[in-house]
Amino acid sequence: MSTTPWWQASVIYEIYPRSFQDSDGDGVGDLAGILERADYLAWLGVDAVWICPIYPSPMADFGYDVADYTGVDPLFGTMADFDHLVAALHERGIRLILDFVPNHTSEKHPWFQEARASGESPRRDWYLWRDPGPGGGPPNNWVSQAGGSAWTFDEATGQYYYHAFLKEQPDLNWRNPTVRRAMYDALRFWLAKGVGGFRVDVLWHMIKDAGFRDDPLNPSYVEGEPDFRRVRPVHSADQPEVHEIAREMRAVLEEYPGERLLIGEIYLSVERLVAYYGADRDGVHLPFNFNLMWAPWRPAAILALIEAYEAVLPAGCWPTWVLGNHDQARVASRLGRAQARVAMVLLLTLRGTPTLYNGDELGLENVPIPPERARDPFGLNMPGTGQGRDPQRTPIPWDQTATAGFTTGEPWLPLGDGHESRSVEAQKADPESMLALTRALLDLRRRERALSLGDWHTLAVAGDVLAFVRIFEQRRLFVVLNLDAVPKNVRFEESLSGRIELSTDPKRTHDHVGDRLELDGDEAVIIVPR
Numbered sequence: 120m121s122t123t124p125w126w127q128a129s130v131i132y133e134i135y136p137r138s139f140q141d142s143d144g145d146g147v148g149d150l151a152g153i154l155e156r157a158d159y160l161a162w163l164g165v166d167a168v169w170i171c172p173i174y175p176s177p178m179a180d181f182g183y184d185v186a187d188y189t190g191v192d193p194l195f196g197t198m199a200d201f202d203h204l205v206a207a208l209h210e211r212g213i214r215l216i217l218d219f220v221p222n223h224t225s226e227k228h229p230w231f232q233e234a235r236a237s238g239e240s241p242r243r244d245w246y247l248w249r250d251p252g253p254g255g256g257p258p259n260n261w262v263s264q265a266g267g268s269a270w271t272f273d274e275a276t277g278q279y280y281y282h283a284f285l286k287e288q289p290d291l292n293w294r295n296p297t298v299r300r301a302m303y304d305a306l307r308f309w310l311a312k313g314v315g316g317f318r319v320d321v322l323w324h325m326i327k328d329a330g331f332r333d334d335p336l337n338p339s340y341v342e343g344e345p346d347f348r349r350v351r352p353v354h355s356a357d358q359p360e361v362h363e364i365a366r367e368m369r370a371v372l373e374e375y376p377g378e379r380l381l382i383g384e385i386y387l388s389v390e391r392l393v394a395y396y397g398a399d400r401d402g403v404h405l406p407f408n409f410n411l412m413w414a415p416w417r418p419a420a421i422l423a424l425i426e427a428y429e430a431v432l433p434a435g436c437w438p439t440w441v442l443g444n445h446d447q448a449r450v451a452s453r454l455g456r457a458q459a460r461v462a463m464v465l466l467l468t469l470r471g472t473p474t475l476y477n478g479d480e481l482g483l484e485n486v487p488i489p490p491e492r493a494r495d496p497f498g499l500n501m502p503g504t505g506q507g508r509d510p511q512r513t514p515i516p517w518d519q520t521a522t523a524g525f526t527t528g529e530p531w532l533p534l535g536d537g538h539e540s541r542s543v544e545a546q547k548a549d550p551e552s553m554l555a556l557t558r559a560l561l562d563l564r565r566r567e568r569a570l571s572l573g574d575w576h577t578l579a580v581a582g583d584v585l586a587f588v589r590i591f592e593q594r595r596l597f598v599v600l601n602l603d604a605v606p607k608n609v610r611f612e613e614s615l616s617g618r619i620e621l622s623t624d625p626k627r628t629h630d631h632v633g634d635r636l637e638l639d640g641d642e643a644v645i646i647v648p649r
């Protein structure tokens with residue numbers, strides 16, 4: 120019997136619920152919609168779905184402003200819908216991971232309403248209040264991730280409150296033990312319902328410097344960049360005490376059977392990131408590693424990143440990789456359509472648990488949003504800085520009808536030109552589609568433990584070609600990726616001769632390779648050596 124936890128061999132699929140499937144014609148996706156697509160998720164072959172927030176929310180940040188941690192927003196459905204979805208996914212062998220947003224609540228959360236009512240409120244200390252700084256301005260120079268100062272003045276009580284994001288998202292005071300207890304009880308509520316774990320929103324922001332010291336200015340800030348680049352968040356984020364919280368959350372998960380998974384959202388370099396596994400591997404199981412999203416798309420840079428990550432990964436900890444999410448530009452827009460296929464091969468053959476963003480399996484690109492349809496407050500607050508996240512949050516095209524089978528109403532964000540040919544229906548019928556490639560990769564990954572659990576070794580970096588080996592017990596698989604559009608004729612010291620098990624060009628699958636490998640432009644192959 121294997122002692123490997125389920126999530127090490129798994130692929131996680133991120134669902135942005137507003138845009139996945141609408142069931143009631145209001146143009147916004149919902150839980151019953153996800154249920155309708157449960158068979159698709161099983162057909163695709165993912166092991167777990169992480170669903171972005173579905174809690175009651177005023178939707179200032181589309182659900183990342185939570186007004187009740189143990190409810191479901193009517194926009195998304197009911198608690199009964201949630202329970203049905205968990206059951207339907209479990210029947211298909213898929214776990215449901217919830218998005219937990221502990222750093223901040225909505226300003227409409229009763230806790231904040233009570234806290235702001237008076238300086239004497241017993242809930243006052245649940246949030247971060249400070250007197251004005253000298254001259255009546257904000258208490259310090261901390262900058263909101265959503266633009267502008269991170270402090271908002273509250274007329275009624277004459278103090279400022281802190282918000283790392285929107286002013287509608289006041290930060291909780293995680294140094295207060297009562298806050299911790301209340302939030303851990305919210306975790307227990309969902310754990311008892313059978314969720315497979317949590318993705319913890321902005322974990323690295325949860326504790327701030329106790330003395331609220333100014334952040335140092337960022338010398339490399341360039342005018343026109345988003346505000347948060349103005350300072351280096353030395354005191355406002357990634358504080359040592361945050362690891363205590365990760366440890367406590369982990370302990371709450373461990374009160375329940377079934378290896379519940381704790382993932383942390385952490386935008387840090389690999390060197391800082393790995394601290395979130397915990398000093399005794401008692402922190403989060405998987406601190407999201409986003410660094411592949413910024414790595415220059417060159418073999419040497421990617422290899423350097425993989426090696427740097429593997430080098431700092433503490434013993435016994437499991438890696439994880441991400442190529443896209445609801446906050447970042449679509450991978451097909453960053454790298455181009457052809458390289459997005461190569462990137463999918465990379466994501467699903469690297470050592471570590473991959474997270475796949477819904478729509479990336481269709482090769483969706485950023486959808487241009489006309490200004491009058493822009494919805495994301497980050498974009499609206501920081502115009503001209505490219506911070507708007509609507510383009511990567513557009514609805515999933517399911518079929519070739521005008522509203523793509525996503526809704527019978529008006530989709531909350533536009534579908535984008537050419538959505539018909541990108542639809543699941545169209546791509547299911549095309550063996551050369553991105554969807555077919557993704558599904559074949561997921562299938563191969565499930566069959567080949569070398570790809571999921573195997574060791575990883577570099578084979579070569581030759582110009583534009585990156586090659587590595589995955590090994591499990593005696594089984595070896597070579598992965599060779601051409602990161603360029605020009606065909607390559609490659610020969611490595613170690614003979615590649617064998618059979619192509621999978622190629623981005625399905626016509627090449629099952630071809631035999633000898634000492635030399637002719638790689639087409641934008642081609643990636645997985646080879647089973649002889």
Ligand code: GLC
Pocket residue numbers: 180183184220284320321384445446
């Ligand atoms: C995370 C979420 C993002 C949200 C922010 C504030 O980064 O992924 O969508 O806006 O936290 O909660």
